[in-house]
Amino acid sequence: MPSGENTMSSVLELPNAIPELTQDEFRFFQELVLNESGIHLGAKNRAMLIARLWKRLRALDLTSFSSYYRLVKKDPAEMVHMLDCICTNETHFFREPSAFTCLRERVFPEWITAADAGRRPRTIRAWSAACSTGEEPYSLAMTLLTHFPEEAGWKIEVLGTDLSTKVLARASTGIWTAEKIATIPVEYQRRFLLKGFGPDIGKYKAADELRRGVRFQRLNLNQENYEIFGPFDLIFCRNVIIYFQWETKLRVINQLGSHLAPHGYLFLGHAESVHGVSEKLESVAPKVFRSADGKTNSTYCILQRRKAVRRTLQTTTVSNEEST
Secondary structure (H helix, E strand, O other): OOOOOOOOOOOOOOOOOOOOOOHHHHHHHHHHHHHHHOEOOOHHHHHHHHHHHHHHHHHHOOOOHHHHHHHHHHOHHHHHHHHHHHOOOOOOOOOOHHHHHHHHHHHHHHHHHHHHOOOOOOEEEEEEOOOOOOHHHHHHHHHHHHHOOHHHOOEEEEEEEEOOHHHHHHHHHOEEEOOHHHHOOHHHHHHHEEEOOHHHOOEEEEOHHHHHOEEEEEOOOOOOOOOOOOOEEEEEOOOOHHHEOHHHHHHHHHHHHHOEEEEEEEEEOOOOOOOOOOOOEEEOOOEEEEOOOOOEEEEEEEEEEHHHHHHHHHHHHHHHHHHO
16 A cells, blocks of 8 residues: 555435435325425425425435425424425515505595594504514514504504414514615604624614514415404415415405405405405405506406495495585
């Protein structure tokens, strides 16, 4: 043996290869995810499923998707971990700003007039369903606190719910990077956010006023009964029901409607509609907002319970007649 040659042979450790997800295994997970969350995984989601579940297999030192499936079936805690992996969490502050414009220009004046006339209490309860990392409920809270101040006798309560415990944990911290808060109006940043210093430089934290108005809770929209206390004056459930099949969509919309106050509003996302889905709700202001160049900015759907819609239309008719 040549002088100086290492007698110990080095072994290059390669990461375990990703196991194959058979067609039967994919079908098992499709059915499991659908039954547990209402989310339908199509063939185009197969690669996503493999990539996300493979992380759990490695963490648990499992060698096949079948073994992981058996574990999930018998372990409720791992079921939650799996659903955390499956969920797609895309959100940012004041997403689809036309919805917030509608709140300021249509909904808020109606609530203020009703409160001044003694027709409604000065408490506003809002629910952000499938809130992900919390940017939406915090956006709602900032908007509501600005237009309904505590010194005028208003009380604001905002609930954020999501299927994923992982994103709710992040939401509860109320801490964001400078990049994340870029879409928050400057006046809201000054009032509701605290700037980090020292080791927290470049980070922003929700001020106490904002934190007090928002709370978070895990909730599965696919479950039979929602363990929350309604009714709510405002429900945001945007860009969620597009992932549900027809039967699940029908059940979820009806559940949301049952938690809506008689004169409350339900906002859906730009790609969603409940046409022909629910008998309890009626569209009151579907709108398309256009930018200055004429291109569509966003579309959304606003709904109310049907009896409330009829009363609103009657009030509007009387007001128009009096003005003429």
